[in-house]
Amino acid sequence: MNHIIKVSHLTYKYSQNDQPALNDVSFEITDGAWVAIVGHNGSGKSTLAHSLDGLIDFKQGTIVVDGVELNEANVWKVRSKIGMIFQNPDNQFVGATVEDDVAFGLENMAVPHEEIQARVDSALSQVQMSAFRHKQPEQLSGGQKQRVALAGVIAMQPKIIILDEATSMLDPIGRREILGVIKRLRQRLGITVLSITHEIDETTSADEILVLNDGKIVETGTPEVIYAHSELLLQLGLDVPYSQRLKTALQTRNIHTPKTYSDEKGMVDWLWQSLLKR
Amino acid sequence: MNKLLFGRYIPQDSFVHHMDPRAKLVLSFLYVIVIFFANNWWIYLLMTLVAILSIWASKINFKLFVDGILPLVWIIAFTMLIQVFFGTGGHLYWQWGIFSITSLGILNAAYIFVRFTLIILISTLLTLSTSPIQISDAIESLLKPLAKIHFPVYEVALMLSIALRFVPTLMDETEAIMNAQRARGVDFGTGNIVNRIKKIIPILIPLFMSAFNRAEDLATAMEARGYQGGAGRTKYRLLKWGTRDTIATLIYLLMTMIVFALRFF
Numbered sequence: 001m002n003h004i005i006k007v008s009h010l011t012y013k014y015s016q017n018d019q020p021a022l023n024d025v026s027f028e029i030t031d032g033a034w035v036a037i038v039g040h041n042g043s044g045k046s047t048l049a050h051s052l053d054g055l056i057d058f059k060q061g062t063i064v065v066d067g068v069e070l071n072e073a074n075v076w077k078v079r080s081k082i083g084m085i086f087q088n089p090d091n092q093f094v095g096a097t098v099e100d101d102v103a104f105g106l107e108n109m110a111v112p113h114e115e116i117q118a119r120v121d122s123a124l125s126q127v128q129m130s131a132f133r134h135k136q137p138e139q140l141s142g143g144q145k146q147r148v149a150l151a152g153v154i155a156m157q158p159k160i161i162i163l164d165e166a167t168s169m170l171d172p173i174g175r176r177e178i179l180g181v182i183k184r185l186r187q188r189l190g191i192t193v194l195s196i197t198h199e200i201d202e203t204t205s206a207d208e209i210l211v212l213n214d215g216k217i218v219e220t221g222t223p224e225v226i227y228a229h230s231e232l233l234l235q236l237g238l239d240v241p242y243s244q245r246l247k248t249a250l251q252t253r254n255i256h257t258p259k260t261y262s263d264e265k266g267m268v269d270w271l272w273q274s275l276l277k278r
Numbered sequence: 279m280n281k282l283l284f285g286r287y288i289p290q291d292s293f294v295h296h297m298d299p300r301a302k303l304v305l306s307f308l309y310v311i312v313i314f315f316a317n318n319w320w321i322y323l324l325m326t327l328v329a330i331l332s333i334w335a336s337k338i339n340f341k342l343f344v345d346g347i348l349p350l351v352w353i354i355a356f357t358m359l360i361q362v363f364f365g366t367g368g369h370l371y372w373q374w375g376i377f378s379i380t381s382l383g384i385l386n387a388a389y390i391f392v393r394f395t396l397i398i399l400i401s402t403l404l405t406l407s408t409s410p411i412q413i414s415d416a417i418e419s420l421l422k423p424l425a426k427i428h429f430p431v432y433e434v435a436l437m438l439s440i441a442l443r444f445v446p447t448l449m450d451e452t453e454a455i456m457n458a459q460r461a462r463g464v465d466f467g468t469g470n471i472v473n474r475i476k477k478i479i480p481i482l483i484p485l486f487m488s489a490f491n492r493a494e495d496l497a498t499a500m501e502a503r504g505y506q507g508g509a510g511r512t513k514y515r516l517l518k519w520g521t522r523d524t525i526a527t528l529i530y531l532l533m534t535m536i537v538f539a540l541r542f543f
Binding site: 050055076079080082090092093094095097099100103105106109110111112113117120136138152156 | 409410411414439440442443446447450491492495496498499500501502503504505506510511512513514515516
């Protein structure tokens with residue numbers, strides 16, 4: 001298996017804090033995987049995301065992205081492999097209009113004018129924002145702005161997309177749209193997705209979840225494994241998905257439930273089936 | 279303020295709208311400079327005709343231009359009154375202390391009225407037919423020669439376009455902060471001038487805080503998207519000089535020549 005991101009012994013401390021924000025963090029991410037990093041506020045998950053893109057100058061540890069070690073000389077090379085979407089839809093909108101914003105990254109990469117046009121067109125159609133290309137940011141909703149940010153990332157054709165709490169300021173519909181586009185993108189292009197979040201619902205489609213607490217990885221595993229430790233999640237101030245809470249409640253009443261994690265629809269189907277079997 | 283300065287662009291499919299913004303910017307400047315050489319009615323007549331022709335070619339409703347003049351009516355009236363009462367020369371109609379009404383004073387007031395109106399019309403035409411981003415592109419392109427003496431042209435243009443882009447965002451934010459304070463009982467509408475200014479301070483501080491946070495986020499986002507300064511960037515928007523621009527330039531140059539001929543010969 002190919003590891004697209006390798007982090008070893010990463011430690012980072014903000015000068016104003018006594019405790020390190022990241023404390024000897026090591027993990028690997030497989031090429032093409034969807035990995036969710038969860039943790040409550042202040043667990044160090046955003047610091048981790050920023051370090052991966054070289055936005056924070058860490059002193060201890062190494063990060064290797066797609067075979068390139070992140071250091072001062074390689075930082076732009078690493079950034080060209082990673083597309084990042086940040087939390088606040090307004091504060092990452094650089095262009096005066098939708099199309100200008102999508103083109104911004106391409107202009108930075110010195111892509112020729114004709115190619116920029118083609119890539120902007122295709123990226124906007126992939127997020128279904130083509131009709132809005134001449135709109136200004138104040139004419140868009142938060143979800144639409146995040147879709148534009150996603151188009152800006154798609155246009156740059158990165159190998160990795162990092163969602164740094166990209167859906168936390170959106171309503172449920174906007175969140176579903178963004179995650180839907182990313183799922184389709186992954187199926188088509190096999191992009192690696194790293195989603196940093198405290199919304200546990202955003203992790204259900206992940207292949208692997210890393211649980212971060214006080215700058216340390218406390219748990220790693222598939223969603224089924226992680227959700228099964230619901231006490232740990234609650235203890236860390238995180239939520240447990242609704243279907244998992246239902247399952248736990250059934251188990252305490254000595255009802256046998258499926259071992260693997262199932263989403264809400266899966267639970268409904270199982271409930272119907274078990275009722276029919278009776 | 280937003281409506282007055284930035285949100286005025288009226289999209290249209292017209293000769294003027296399809297012109298290169300550089301041409302529009304330069305010709306508007308030329309017009310304003312030339313009008314200061316006007317000293318007789320023939321010149322004003324010619325320049326009025328050119329202004330009307332330009333407005334007609336933009337297909338923008340004339341009412342919008344009147345809206346552009348209305349806020350400035352008092353300034354125009356004040357300047358005219360000063361000319362009427364303090365102007366000297368020509369036939370003297372009436373005098374009282376330092377005030378006097380003379381034929382030349384009245385003539386100058388009339389000139390000033392026409393001059394003001396024409397300048398406002400032409401600059402309104404520029405802002406109504408050109409979006410802010412086009413204006414900032416035009417400024418960038420026109421300043422390009424300064425890059426030779428290490429003037430950061432790209433950076434200034436980017437700063438300008440980001441500043442314009444964040445005006446509505448910060449306006450919304452101000453409104454939100456004011457509403458939050460109204461909800462806690464602050465009354466912005468009453469009190470004397472000192473009290474009203476005091477009430478502005480609690481709006482400015484959170485606004486500054488948030489503007490700095492936004493700036494920091496934006497800088498991070500720009501860096502993550504590979505922004506390394508202006509050098510070596512390509513442009514998504516290209517400005518193209520077309521036949522329209524040549525035609526408009528020729529008309530304005532012809533006007534300039536006739537004006538100088540009427541003025542000096």
